[in-house]
Amino acid sequence: MQEKRKDKMNKMKELAVKAAAVVSAMDRQSKIRTAFAAALIVAAACCLAFMGGGEQPAPASAAPAAAVKDVPAAETAPAPAAEIAEEKPKPAKSAKQTKRAGAKKGRAQRRAAQRIGIADRADLAPDEKRLLAAIEKAMDDENLSAIREILPEAAASANAEVRSDLVDALGWFGVKTMAELMPFMADADEDVRQSAIDGWVAALGEISDAKRRADIIEAAMQVVDDEGALESMTMELSDMEEAEALRVVVGVIEDGAAAETAVAAAREEYEFITGEEYTNAADASRWLEENVGQDAGEDSGDEASVA
Numbered sequence: 001m002q003e004k005r006k007d008k009m010n011k012m013k014e015l016a017v018k019a020a021a022v023v024s025a026m027d028r029q030s031k032i033r034t035a036f037a038a039a040l041i042v043a044a045a046c047c048l049a050f051m052g053g054g055e056q057p058a059p060a061s062a063a064p065a066a067a068v069k070d071v072p073a074a075e076t077a078p079a080p081a082a083e084i085a086e087e088k089p090k091p092a093k094s095a096k097q098t099k100r101a102g103a104k105k106g107r108a109q110r111r112a113a114q115r116i117g118i119a120d121r122a123d124l125a126p127d128e129k130r131l132l133a134a135i136e137k138a139m140d141d142e143n144l145s146a147i148r149e150i151l152p153e154a155a156a157s158a159n160a161e162v163r164s165d166l167v168d169a170l171g172w173f174g175v176k177t178m179a180e181l182m183p184f185m186a187d188a189d190e191d192v193r194q195s196a197i198d199g200w201v202a203a204l205g206e207i208s209d210a211k212r213r214a215d216i217i218e219a220a221m222q223v224v225d226d227e228g229a230l231e232s233m234t235m236e237l238s239d240m241e242e243a244e245a246l247r248v249v250v251g252v253i254e255d256g257a258a259a260e261t262a263v264a265a266a267r268e269e270y271e272f273i274t275g276e277e278y279t280n281a282a283d284a285s286r287w288l289e290e291n292v293g294q295d296a297g298e299d300s301g302d303e304a305s306v307a
Contacts, residue, residue: 118132118133119133124159128159131153131154131162131166132162132165134150135147135150135154135162135165135166136165138150139168139172142172144176144177147166147169147170147173148180150166151166151170155183160188160191160192163184163187164189164191164192164195166184167184167192167195168195168199170184171195171196171199171203174202174206175203175206177203178200178203178204181196181200181203182196182223182224184196185197185224185226186225186229193228193229194228197228197232200229200232201232204216204217210241210244211244213236213240213244214237214244214247214248217233217236217237217248218247218248218252220233221252221262221265221266222251222252222255222257222258222262223258224259224262225259225261225262227261227265230262231265233265234265234266234268234269238269245273246270246273246274246284246288249267249269249270249278250266250270250278250281252265252266253266253267253270253278254281266278274291
C-alpha cells in the first residue's frame, strides 16, 4: 500500500516538472494563473492519495462474502406457511375433557398398582366380574348406550362396588343421566348415595336456565328421601332468586306425595327465605308479592305467585 502511494507521488512530481517547463515559456500574468491552477491540482491529488486512494481493509469481525454465498438456501429461507401453522399451540382441553382423561389415567394406574385384574379377583362372583369389567370398558370408551344396557342388572347387584362403579359411570354423562342417578340417592350404601348426590349436583351445575334448574330440583325433592341429598338440593335453592326458590319449596310441601323428610327440608328452607313458618300457598304468594313481588312479576307482567 505504501509503495502505491510513493508511485502516485512520483507521477505527481513529474507532472509538476512538466507543468513548470510549460509555464517558463509564458508571460508574467499567464505564469501566475497557471501556477495557481497547478498548485490546486497537486493539492487535490495529494488529498485523494492520502484519504481515499488506497484499498480499505475489511473489519476483522465481518464475515467473508464467499461464506455467505455458501450457506444453503434451506437454512436461510423462512419456514413454509404449513409448517408455521403446525407449530401453533393446540386449543386447551375443556374442564370436562381434562377430568375424564385424568379419571381414565387414574383407573389404569390403580389397576397397575393392584397388579391384579378383575377376572383374577377371588372376592367377586362371576356376574360381578362381568359387570365391573363391562362398566370399566364403557367408561373408558365413554359409551352411554353400553352403560344403559347393563344399568338394570348392575343397579340390582348386591355388591356395593358394582353399584358404586355404575354411579360413577353415570356421573360422567352429566345432565343426560340425572334422572338415572336419582334412585341411587337412596341406596343402602353410604358411599353409593354420596357418589350419586355428587354426580347429580355436578350435572345440575351444567344447567344455566334458572327455571329449568328449579323444575329439576322440585321433581327430585318430590321423590328423594335421603337427608344428605335433600340438604344438597336446598343448598342449590339458596343460590336462586327468592321467587324461584319459594315456588320449589311450596310445590314440594303441597305435593302430598313427597316424603316427610323432603317436606321438612322444604319447610326449613321456606323459613330460611321468609323468616316465617309456612302456613299455606296463599300466604306464601302474599309474602312474595309484598317483599319481592315487583321484581318477580315485572318480566311477565303478572302478579308474583308461587302457584
